[in-house]
Amino acid sequence: MGEVLQKNFVFAFSNQGTKSTLKVPIPIPLDTTAESLAGRLIAAHNIPCYVEADLLKKLKEFLAEETEKWQDEFAEAAVKKLRSGSVSVEELARQWTKAYTKEIKQYSPPEETSDEVIFSEVYHALIHSDALETLFNLEHQYSIAVEEIIGSRNWELETTEKKHGKEMEQALQDVRLHTDEHVNILAQKHFEKSQELEVKWNKELKELQNQQKREYREWVMKVYEDSSKRLEGTPAYVQKVRALSRSSSDRSSLTQTDVGPMPPEPRLEESFTVHLGAQLKTMHNLRLLCADVLDLCRHRISNLGGLIVPQPQRLQTAMSLYSNNLCGLILLVDNRLNFYTGIKRDFARICENSTDFHFPDLESQFQHVEESVIEANKWRAERKLNEDGDRISVKSSSSGSSETQGEEKLKRMQNGDFYITKHSNLSEVHVVFHLVSDDSVKNGDISSRHPLILAIRNVLKVCSRNDVTTLTIPLLLAHEMSEEMTIPWCMKRAELVFKCVKGFMMEMATWGDSGSKTIQFLVPKELSEDMFHAFSNMLPQIFRVNNPLVIKSS
Amino acid sequence: MGVISECMDNAELSVITFAAASHPNDQCGANGLPLTPNSIRILGLFQKVKSQKHPRLCRYIDIERGKHERLMVVSEFHQRNLKKDARTFKGESEKLLIVAYEVLEGLSHLNDQGIVHRSLTPECIQFDKQGHVKLAGYGLYHMTDQGTSVAFPIGSPAYLSPEVLAHGPSLIKEHGFTESVPKPYSSPKCDVWSLGIILLETFFGIRLWYQKSLSELLKKTLEFTKSDVEPFKHIIDEHNLGLKLQSMPQNLQDFIQNCLTGSVSKRSSPKQLLQHQVFCRHQNVIKTPYIDLLYPFSAKLRCEELEMPKEGDFEDEHEEPIRRRPLEEVYYLWQRAGGDLESILRKAELLKAKPPVTILPHFVIEDGETFGQSRDSSDLLDETVILLNLDQLRQRLKDIPEEAYYPLLEDENSIQGNMQAGPEQNSEETSETSRLPLVIKEKDVEYQFHRIILFSRLLKGYPFKRPHLLKEARVDIPPLVRGHVWAALLEVEGDVQEQYDRIDKETPTATDRQIEVDIPRCHQYNELLSSPAGHAKLKRILKAWVISNPQYVYWQGLDSLCAPFLYLNFNDEALAYACLAKFIPKYLHNFFLKDNSAVIQEYLAVFSNLIAFHDPELFNHLDEIGFIPDLYSIPWFLTMYAHVFPLHKIVHLWDTLLLGNSSFPLCIGVAILKQLKDRLLTFGFNECILLFSDMPEIAIDTCVQESIKIFCMTPKSSLYRQHAKQPAKPEPVMSRPNISYYSTDYHDQPQNELSLDPIPLEELKSERCPRISAEDLIELGELKGPAQTKSPTKRSREGKPKLLMIDVRSEEDYLRGAVGGSINIPHSTAFSADGSLVPCSALNKLNSCRNLVKVIIGNKGRTASNFAGDLVRLGYSKVCVLYKGIDVLRPTGLLVVPSTDLR
Structure with missing residues (x-):
């Protein structure tokens, strides 16, 4: 908006023969009504009541005139810019065209519906039909094939490793025959061999998964077409699936004994319902959960007398994949984008255990993430430059480092950043927030301004914007117990996280999402039962659970 | 002439939807608080647009917020518009001029209100059944704060004026640190340009630059700013209209030329154009006064312009009766008949969002900035207008006879007479519904239909119809008219x-x-x-x-x-x-004094007495743990509960509160405590403090019913406060008809020797039980016979407290003269050493009447109040003390010598 001007309003009237003149500066454009301004002038300047109507009339005329002048000047200013050539007609036309084509459907090129979108719609329809069971059976058949390969791979890798170990042992014992050089060469050989094996197997695995994915998708589309074509009789897909399961049944019968029903680990958990908000309260569900974080991902299959029964959680996860109720999980990782070590490797293993029929595999998702990381780091640098520019920094372009170093720098993630991957083949999770954390989190007295705590807020924000309605947060900001995590340390940390999350949840209501949320606080499996109960006592105190609405029927 | 017709007539209800632009990550406003979401800004600005009423404008009815910054706007809609009817206007200069004049009328009204249309197109110029212009679409530019709250540009490119284009579109940056861009403020004159183009196109039956691409079209208009060629001539030349131009009358040519002036300062504003010489013939013909006669709170003569409907006004067409109701009413009922905007838009595929899992961002940095998120194409503006189907509403209302649209309002006398018989003039069904819980009533189409019509008719008769309004408000208040009904209950009058x-x-x-x-x-x-x-x-x-x-x-x-x-x-x-x-x-008389402690303290002391009166068990517990009202109830009373409850509960609470007198809020407090009683009894001091630091959920309907019960069971004088507002002067009876004993304030009644006097705060605080005035005692105890009662309500029988009078003077005094019907429990012998009551026949009588209000009558001094306090300690409820003791009754001649069997 243009500048607000002060214009003098002059009003003359006669009072008992004496002429009086009122002269006041009035802001143009006026942000209140003429009536209200007149009322104020009358009160402030003791204007006699018999000129009130006249004053209002004059004031209105004055305002109309001055406002029009102001508006004209404002409009002319833009025109002048164009005339003087500081903006070109072409540039403006381009901007407007962009605005119209990018933001209004009528002008934007029609968006072709991608295969992904079609597939998601078809799948969502099927999984909510009676094709659900067959879909699951099919997925299971596929996963068995994958497990088979993985089993063989692991076996071969293991045996080779053993063999190598033996050879190496021999070589070391027989020092006279084998010089250091020989040993080195042997080690090199062994390494190459295992690498080769791994590459071979992984290639095979990937091929299988790609093939499965293709088949699966084709099949889903076909079934959908069939079922929408003929609504009566036994749907074609049922027969199809039966045939499919039969053909692979001999294969699966072999492996079933190997896999066996894994006994579900007993979980320690407690649920709460809380009402948050000062006057208007929203209801949320909280759960305190003692489990291994990867148990929420790991896919367990129960085999009841030859019948494959997926876990109920898994069913839920599949049915809500394309819904507005997603489940998310915060996984704490280091700042390197790979899956070679630690929990990252374990997680990657679980992901490859079965084919993800909906989303790209972890590796390709990481590639996308990397692109975004580079974009983000560029933006960060630009912003820093802007801020420094404001402060007229003397540190001008000190970053004369080499290209490659810059590239590495651009890929670096910081404490509190997180990348997001999505999955369709995990047990209770659709979305994983990989939250980058360093050792500073082990410190006993981190504050509510710690990057990790702020990152939880950002995660909640992404959740609220993208309909992730269930989120699992590692309560202690650690997945495993370690030495420094003493009882006071744990109590302090739990209190901090509870309190901060409560604050964020209350803030969430202002982010324009009023729906109820489920937050699961996850504590490491090794946590003592006493500690767990201490947390479960603390939670209701912090979240004030004791305010239920009690209605008595009289 | 006429007034704004409030009828729906042949208008339709329509809905459009768009998404507000989301703010860049975590920006703060000037006050350091996070920025308000754009959808909420729009919702706030929309309200002004909603209040625009003018014969040349389509009404805006409602706005709703969906998930993820989505907005849905409901407005009036007419099927016919200038684009559809273009053919009938081609070459018709006279007809076009009338359209132009009416459009300018609408625009000029909007300008007076500080609103610029900015998106004038032939589609926006709609016609009602008489063929008069109804401008639509004028609200978008205003409600989006000059288009800055949305990502899309406002207006149709072909009709935008050169100066608007010269400003450039408002650009929303993808990532933070936005530089401050001046708002592209458009002046009212840009609509004049659009009107010029529209007239030109319609007259010749063409679309300007129809074949050109969007960017070329924009360039064409932009170029007018640079050259000094007259746009009108330029357009004529470019489209080879030179020959056809001869068919256009000179006056229309002049007018259009005037509209299409390139320089803004030389172009006329809508208001100035209304005075254009082209219209000199029309000015007298088309006159559109607009007075809102339905607004009850003005000092204007509301009947001055009123025209009685002529015979046959309604006869000539087979119009549905519902179409004679105002649009907002129809929409309100439509919603209650199961209408839901979101499902309608979803059905029309206008809310087709991608599954959220597919559009997640890839990476989020530590300060919350997101990267790699793909744009959801459903956020793009789709200008499709969807009509709301009224069939379901029609179905629900089909059995309602047409008379029900015009309920007969009885006059004042019959109202008074009717009070005993009850208000059952409505159909039986309605009265049955009226007893259902409020939440259900508020959702019932038919019930709301009857209530709204009744209330809007009563409001038209305000203040004359105030007593009737009050009576109906006791049943319930329909949400649609609540604002005005409250004002009526509060006796707001004048300009x-x-x-x-x-x-x-x-x-x-x-x-x-x-x-x-x-x-x-x-x-x-x-x-x-x-x-x-x-x-x-x-x-x-x-x-x-x-x-x-x-x-x-x-x-x-x-x-x-x-x-x-x-x-x-x-x-x-x-x-x-x-x-x-x-x-x-x-x-809240005097609650806002700089030193309000005396007022508040007295209020709290009376509250404390009231708790003891109604729930001695709870009182004793709270008293024991030291949880006094000062610790929790001050915000309740200082805000009349508006601070502790959400708005949807406050309105229901205040619906009743406004009907009661100034003591009623105390009863609500007791009702709240009673609802939480079970928990409070088990809580210690700390837990109680915690409980009230964040008000627990309260079932408000139950709370209201309970507080009414409490109020009715409390003698009015027991709620006496010396700091309550004293009546300035006796009001003339006619203006405030006394409907019931309870709607008037104790403090409004004339004082006499039997009334209460101000009681020192210390005394008030030291006593547990409230007092009762001799006046109340006489009335409630019906000591002068039932004819004396001031309570003409039909509920007088069960709704009034019954008394048990306990004389605690010595037996000797009692036998010398006591109140008729009182029992005697001399205080000196009443209690045994362990504090319990000594059994006697009078005690049996007391125990058998536990639900009656117990009036303790003693001599002057503290014995009576001590006795009452002990009764509370023992868990007796509804104990109060006769103020000034037996002596006050001596002059009344009501004391009798009791028969001995009543001891």
Whole structure:
């Protein structure tokens, strides 16, 4: 908006023969009504009541005139810019065209519906039909094939490793025959061999998964077409699936004994319902959960007398994949984008255990993430430059480092950043927030301004914007117990996280999402039962659970 | 001439949807608080658009917020528009001029209100059944704050004026640190340009630059700013219209040429164009006065312009009766008949969002900036207009006879007479529904239909119909008319707008800072109150109140008190202020004094007595742990519960509160405690403090019913407060008809020797039980016979407390003369050593009448109140003490010598 001007309003009237003149500066454009301004002038300047109507009339005329002048000047200013050539007609036309084509459907090129979108719609329809069971059976058949390969791979890798170990042992014992050089060469050989094996197997695995994915998708589309074509009789897909399961049944019968029903680990958990908000309260569900974080991902299959029964959680996860109720999980990782070590490797293993029929595999998702990381780091640098520019920094372009170093720098993630991957083949999770954390989190007295705590807020924000309605947060900001995590340390940390999350949840209501949320606080499996109960006592105190609405029927 | 027709007629209801632009990550406003979401800003600005009523404008009816910054706007819609009917206007200069004139009328009205259309197109120029212009689409530019709250540009490219284009579109950056771009403010004159283009196109039956691409079309208009060629001539030449131009009358040519002036300062404004010589013939023909005759709170003569419908006005067409109701009413009923905007838009595939899992971002950095998120194409603006189907509503209302649309209102006398018989003039069904819980009633189409029609008719008759209105309000108040009904209950009268205009709401004062701090904390979950428009309004009303009441100071809580009124009268600040100004003296007299401790302390002491009176068990417990009302109930009373409950509960609470007198809020407090009783009894001091630091959920319907019960079971004099507002002068009976014993204040009644006198605070605090005046005793005890009763309600039999009088003087005194029907338990022998009551026949009588109000009658001095306190300690409820003791009754001649068997 243009500048607000002060214009003098002059009003003359006669009072008992004496002429009086009122002269006041009035802001143009006026942000209140003429009536209200007149009322104020009358009160402030003791204007006699018999000129009130006249004053209002004059004031209105004055305002109309001055406002029009102001508006004209404002409009002319833009025109002048164009005339003087500081903006070109072409540039403006381009901007407007962009605005119209990018933001209004009528002008934007029609968006072709991608295969992904079609597939998601078809799948969502099927999984909510009676094709659900067959879909699951099919997925299971596929996963068995994958497990088979993985089993063989692991076996071969293991045996080779053993063999190598033996050879190496021999070589070391027989020092006279084998010089250091020989040993080195042997080690090199062994390494190459295992690498080769791994590459071979992984290639095979990937091929299988790609093939499965293709088949699966084709099949889903076909079934959908069939079922929408003929609504009566036994749907074609049922027969199809039966045939499919039969053909692979001999294969699966072999492996079933190997896999066996894994006994579900007993979980320690407690649920709460809380009402948050000062006057208007929203209801949320909280759960305190003692489990291994990867148990929420790991896919367990129960085999009841030859019948494959997926876990109920898994069913839920599949049915809500394309819904507005997603489940998310915060996984704490280091700042390197790979899956070679630690929990990252374990997680990657679980992901490859079965084919993800909906989303790209972890590796390709990481590639996308990397692109975004580079974009983000560029933006960060630009912003820093802007801020420094404001402060007229003397540190001008000190970053004369080499290209490659810059590239590495651009890929670096910081404490509190997180990348997001999505999955369709995990047990209770659709979305994983990989939250980058360093050792500073082990410190006993981190504050509510710690990057990790702020990152939880950002995660909640992404959740609220993208309909992730269930989120699992590692309560202690650690997945495993370690030495420094003493009882006071744990109590302090739990209190901090509870309190901060409560604050964020209350803030969430202002982010324009009023729906109820489920937050699961996850504590490491090794946590003592006493500690767990201490947390479960603390939670209701912090979240004030004791305010239920009690209605008595009289 | 006429007035704005409030009827729906052949208009339709339509809905459009668009998404507000989301803010860049975590930006803060100037006050350091996070920015209000754009959808809420729009919702606040929309309210002004909604209040526009003019014969040349389509009404805006409602706005709803969906998930993820989505907005849905409901407005009036007419099937016929200039684009559809273009052919009938081709070459018709006279017809076109009438259209132009009517459009300008609409525009000029909007300009007066500070609104610019900015997106004038032939589709926007709609026609009602008489063929008059109804402008649509004028609200979008205003509600989006000059288009800055949305990502899409506003207006159709072909009709945008050169100066608008010269400003460039408002650009929303993808990532933070936006530089401040000046708002592309458009002047009213840009609509004149659009009108010129529309007239030109329609006259020749062409579309300008139809074949050109979008960017070329934009360039064409932009170029007018650079060259000095007259746009009109240029357009004619480019389209080879030179020959055809001869068929256009010179006056229309002049007019269009005037519209298409390149220079803004030389172009006329809509208001100036109305005076254009082309229209000199029309000016007298088309006259459109617009007075809102339905607004009950003005000092204007509302019947001056009233025209009685002529014979046959309704006969000539087979119009559905529902179409004679106002649009907002029809929409309100449509919603109750199961209408849901979101499902309609979803069905029309206008809300087709991608599954959220597919559009997640890839990477989020530590300060929350997101990267790699793909745009959801459903966020793009789709200008499709969807009509709301009224079939379902018609179905629900089909059995309602046409007479029901015009209920007969009886006159004053029959109302009074009817009080005994009950208000059953409605159909039986309605009266049956009226007994259902409020939440159900508010959702019932037919019930709401009857109620709304009844109330809107009564409101038209305000203030004459006030008694009738009061009577109906006791049943319930339909949400649609609540704002006005409340104002009527509060006896708001006179020219509220004028009064409000005269208050200086702008000059900075010392309280401004505190007000600015409080407003962003006041009921911010509510969309209206959290919008910037709401903040500005709340601030003005608060400032107006502070400056108009120099004897008072601004106390925190005044904001909460104001919130319900603003929420209900968002577009009528003056009325919201008038309600507040009436409410405070009635219920919170002197609460806002700089030193209000005497007032508050007395209030709390009376409250404490009331708890003891109704729930001695709870009282004893709270007393024991030291949890006194001072610790929790001050915010309740200071804001009349507006601070502790959400708005949807406050409105239901206040629906009843406004009907009661100034003592009623005390009863609500007791009702709340009673609802929480079970928990409170098990809690210690700390838990109690914690419980009330954040008000627990309360079932408000039950609470209201309970407080009414409590109120009815309490003698009025027991709620006496010396600091309550004293009547200034006896009101003429006619203006405030005395409907029942309970609707008047004890304090409004004339004082006599039998009434209560001010009681020192210390004394009040030291006693557990409330007092009863001799006056009340005589009345409630029916000592002078039932004819004396002041309570003409039909509920008088069960709704009035019955008394048990306990004379605690010595037997000797008692036998010498006592109140008829009283029993005697001499205080000196009443209690045994362990504090329990000594059994006697009178005690049996007391125990068998536990539910009666027990009036302790003693001599002067503290014995009676001590005795009463002991009864409370023993768990006896409804104990009160006769003020001034037996002596006060001596002059009345009511004392008798009791027969001995009653001891």
